Amino acid sequence: MLDASVLCLAIAIFHESRGESTVAQFAVAETIHNRSKHPSFPSDYCSVIKQKSQFSFYKGSQTLKPPKYELQAWEKSVHVAKNFSKNKTNYTNGALYFNHKSLGIRYKITTRNGKPFKCGAHIFY
Numbered sequence: 001m002l003d004a005s006v007l008c009l010a011i012a013i014f015h016e017s018r019g020e021s022t023v024a025q026f027a028v029a030e031t032i033h034n035r036s037k038h039p040s041f042p043s044d045y046c047s048v049i050k051q052k053s054q055f056s057f058y059k060g061s062q063t064l065k066p067p068k069y070e071l072q073a074w075e076k077s078v079h080v081a082k083n084f085s086k087n088k089t090n091y092t093n094g095a096l097y098f099n100h101k102s103l104g105i106r107y108k109i110t111t112r113n114g115k116p117f118k119c120g121a122h123i124f125y
Contacts, residue, residue, distance in 0.1 A: 002078065003085075008046040010074075010081035011064055015057035016098075017120065018073040022080060023091055024120035029084040030092045031124055038096060092117045095124035 002010065009029055017028045035041035035048045042048050046064070049055055057063060067074050092098075096110040101123045105116060109125045116125040 002082075005045045006078075006081045006085050007066070008049050008064060009084065010078045011066065012045075012049050012055060012057075013080055014067060014070075014074055014077035015063075016055065017122070018070060018077060020120035020122075022076075024122060025077065025080045026084060026089045027091050027095075027117065027119050027122065027124050028098065029080060030089060031095050031098050033084070033088065034092070034094055034096050041096075091119065092124040098122050098124040 009032060012032055013025050013028050017025045032045055032048050036043055036045055042051065049058055049064070092111060093115075094110065094112040095117060097107050099106060100121055101118060105123060105125050107125070109116060111117065111125055116123050118124075
């Protein structure tokens with residue numbers, strides 16, 4: 001059984017970056033974590049994910065359940081979420097936002113070095 005915060009993180013990783021590299025999946029986890037530590041966002045992973053219009057996959061509490069499809073991708077998402085909860089990574093250098101790179105940067109860059117981090121199909125800033 002997964003802790004609620006790890007479950008929420010795994011669900012977000014699955015929906016936002018399944019099929020991408022492990023680094024890209026850690027980057028999604030980092031961004032959620034970074035938000036939970038920032039005063040402008042809720043202080044826990046589940047609440048960060050539930051914020052209105054922040055994550056395209058979130059449509060209500062029914063979306064925060066493990067998927068019944070692509071189980072191999074789900075297992076990888078759980079592995080990344082568990083690993084991240086024990087050993088934080090910092091590929092994004094403090095990014096608070098990410099989106100598909102085709103959308104470009106939509107908010108002020110928040111990374112500590114002022115440079116976006118591009119990984120897979122996403123840009124983190």
